[in-house]
Amino acid sequence: xxxxxxxxxxxxxxxxxxxxxxxxxxxxxxxxxxxxxxxxxxxxxxxxxxxxxxxxxxxxxxxxxxxxxxxxxxxxxxxxxxxxxxxxxxxxxxxxxxxxxxxxxxxxxxxxxxxxxxxxxxxxxxxxxxxxxxxxxxxxxxxxxxxxxxxxxxxxxxxxxxxxxxxxxxxxxxxxxxxxxxxxxxxxxxxxxxxxxxxxxxxxxxxxxxxxxxxxxxxxxxxxxxxxxxxxxxxxxxxxxxxxxxxxxxxxxxxxxxxxxxxxxxxxxxxxxxxxxxxxxxxxxxxxxxxxxxxxxxxxxxxxxxxxxxxxxxxxxxxxxxxxxxxxxxxxxxxxx
Ligand code: SF4
Numbered sequence: 001x002x003x004x005x006x007x008x009x010x011x012x013x014x015x016x017x018x019x020x021x022x023x024x025x026x027x028x029x030x031x032x033x034x035x036x037x038x039x040x041x042x043x044x045x046x047x048x049x050x051x052x053x054x055x056x057x058x059x060x061x062x063x064x065x066x067x068x069x070x071x072x073x074x075x076x077x078x079x080x081x082x083x084x085x086x087x088x089x090x091x092x093x094x095x096x097x098x099x100x101x102x103x104x105x106x107x108x109x110x111x112x113x114x115x116x117x118x119x120x121x122x123x124x125x126x127x128x129x130x131x132x133x134x135x136x137x138x139x140x141x142x143x144x145x146x147x148x149x150x151x152x153x154x155x156x157x158x159x160x161x162x163x164x165x166x167x168x169x170x171x172x173x174x175x176x177x178x179x180x181x182x183x184x185x186x187x188x189x190x191x192x193x194x195x196x197x198x199x200x201x202x203x204x205x206x207x208x209x210x211x212x213x214x215x216x217x218x219x220x221x222x223x224x225x226x227x228x229x230x231x232x233x234x235x236x237x238x239x240x241x242x243x244x245x246x247x248x249x250x251x252x253x254x255x256x257x258x259x260x261x262x263x264x265x266x267x268x269x270x271x272x273x274x275x276x277x278x279x280x281x282x283x284x285x286x287x288x289x290x291x292x293x294x295x296x297x298x299x300x301x302x303x304x305x306x307x308x309x310x311x312x313x314x315x316x317x318x319x320x321x322x323x324x325x326x327x328x329x330x331x332x333x334x335x336x337x
Contacts, residue, residue, distance in 0.1 A: 004029055005140035007038030010058035011048065014065040015200035017185050017193040020243065025144055025180050027070040035075045036138050036313055039063060042079050042086065042130060046123045056298040063305050065203050068284035076306045077313035079134065084317040088324060089133035093126055095162055101125050105151050132156040136172050137317045144178040153177050169327050185243060188217045190236050201274065203281055211271040219263045226262030237270055245273045
């Protein structure tokens with residue numbers, strides 16, 4: 001069976017973009033692949049190194065969301081709890097030419113885009129090496145990625161080829177991309193949906209918050225009065241209908257183009273759709289939270305949620321690392337002799 005490795009950085013509440021861009025796909029992959037889903041907290045530290053206090057809390061919330069969305073807890077693990085990630089990244093860093101990292105197309109782009117944080121760090125330049133270590137530790141041969149991450153996966157493949165060439169070893173399979181369609185969902189203000197823009201509908205939002213956010217959404221700018229015919233294809237609310245309630249799309253187009261309903265009513269109607277859509281996830285969230293009542297500390301809560309997944313991942317990672325050390329002639333000779 002093909003093996004999949006994927007992960008997310010625990011940097012804040014998950015929103016609809018995470019569901020459409022990754023989680024929906026992960027839930028399906030579990031049926032046909034052996035899956036490892038990683039809470040990428042070391043990657044989160046890359047951006048949050050000045051203020052790491054929230055990473056644990058965000059990890060717990062993210063895992064609750066994942067399980068509520070249908071991810072099997074035994075497929076989940078926490079990256080920083082398996083020290084082999086850092087160890088293998090260090091070793092791969094020794095053989096990765098600096099030029100490969102400097103020409104990473106997202107490196108300079110993100111340096112420009114991310115404001116308010118100093119990312120001129122060794123960790124930021126080297127994070128594709130950590131990503132390669134994540135994939136290699138599990139010998140994953142399939143990696144779900146969006147088009148914008150293909151360059152990173154290619155870098156992982158280049159590192160594997162170099163490892164093969166240097167050590168005459170075929171330990172690692174070259175992973176293939178499972179291309180995931182980029183989520184087309186925009187935020188409530190029509191910019192990319194993002195926590196940092198404050199324009200996201202979160203999976204954990206209350207009914208009241210969902211309704212408020214949807215009422216604030218920008219609609220067809222040319223429709224001034226309810227009696228003006230609208231242009232649904234220029235309206236963000238209409239695009240949400242097409243993603244979350246396909247059977248209503250025909251009716252909404254009719255309401256809009258024939259001015260049968262005003263935007264306020266149309267948005268009210270969509271709020272109900274969204275609340276219904278998120279209700280099962282939120283109900284499951286509550287059940288998980290109830291089952292964690294004794295886990296007052298984050299570490300206890302994490303253990304309760306993903307203990308089995310953690311053990312499973314750790315076993316595979318330790319096995320791979322031991323093979324790597326043999327190849328590099330760094331097997332644990334002090335302990336063995
Ligand atoms: S009626 Fe609905 S689809 Fe049409 S512009 Fe208003 S919110 Fe958008």
